[in-house]
Amino acid sequence: MKIVLIGYMGSGKSSIGIELSSILGYKFVDIDSYIEKKEKQSISSIFKTKGEIYFRKVEKVYLDEVLNDNSSLIIATGGGTPCYGTIMNELKKSKDVITIYLQTGLEELTKRLYIEKEKRPLISHLDNKKELQDFIRKHLFERSYYYNQSDKKVVTDGFSVREISKKIVLQLF
Ligand code: S3P
Numbered sequence: 001m002k003i004v005l006i007g008y009m010g011s012g013k014s015s016i017g018i019e020l021s022s023i024l025g026y027k028f029v030d031i032d033s034y035i036e037k038k039e040k041q042s043i044s045s046i047f048k049t050k051g052e053i054y055f056r057k058v059e060k061v062y063l064d065e066v067l068n069d070n071s072s073l074i075i076a077t078g079g080g081t082p083c084y085g086t087i088m089n090e091l092k093k094s095k096d097v098i099t100i101y102l103q104t105g106l107e108e109l110t111k112r113l114y115i116e117k118e119k120r121p122l123i124s125h126l127d128n129k130k131e132l133q134d135f136i137r138k139h140l141f142e143r144s145y146y147y148n149q150s151d152k153k154v155v156t157d158g159f160s161v162r163e164i165s166k167k168i169v170l171q172l173f
Pocket of ligand 1: 008010013032077078080081119121122
């Protein structure tokens with residue numbers, strides 16, 4: 001089985017993925033880290049030197065590579081992964097995959113991303129909090145169309161990583 005965590009940047013996909021992996025004993029794969037290892041370059045540097053179109057191409061190639069692994073996995077995607085090409089449809093069609101949307105509200109995302117925006121090329125240039133929040137609002141609206149197609153949804157606001165992970169496990173089994 002592959003448990004695929006999707007959601008906006010800063011929604012906690014990686015931390016929750018690590019926690020789920022320790023609860024369920026499944027291996028954890030973070031697609032961003034996988035891309036960085038394979039490409040021998042940071043995500044920011046890929047965006048800067050090769051551009052977003054190249055990034056989206058390799059993001060799909062490496063996601064497919066990870067999904068083809070025979071073992072049970074917890075996969076943390078990047079915030080944009082399910083929103084390009086046919087990725088969301090393919091995930092939905094795959095019998096082996098359960099997609100879980102980590103739904104985090106605008107205020108919480110803004111608060112978290114304002115502190116951690118440097119390593120995220122899509123928002124690193126937005127240095128004023130209001131500008132960042134306006135960007136997230138519109139971007140999240142566009143992307144929610146894809147996120148909302150997930151098999152399961154978990155609201156994360158107000159809950160700890162452990163509590164969210166437990167909620168997910170209860171929904172799964
Ligand atoms: C992106 C999110 C990032 C990373 C890249 C693009 C996006 O991952 O894949 O910077 O399009 O939302 P996180 O969601 O882990 O920040």
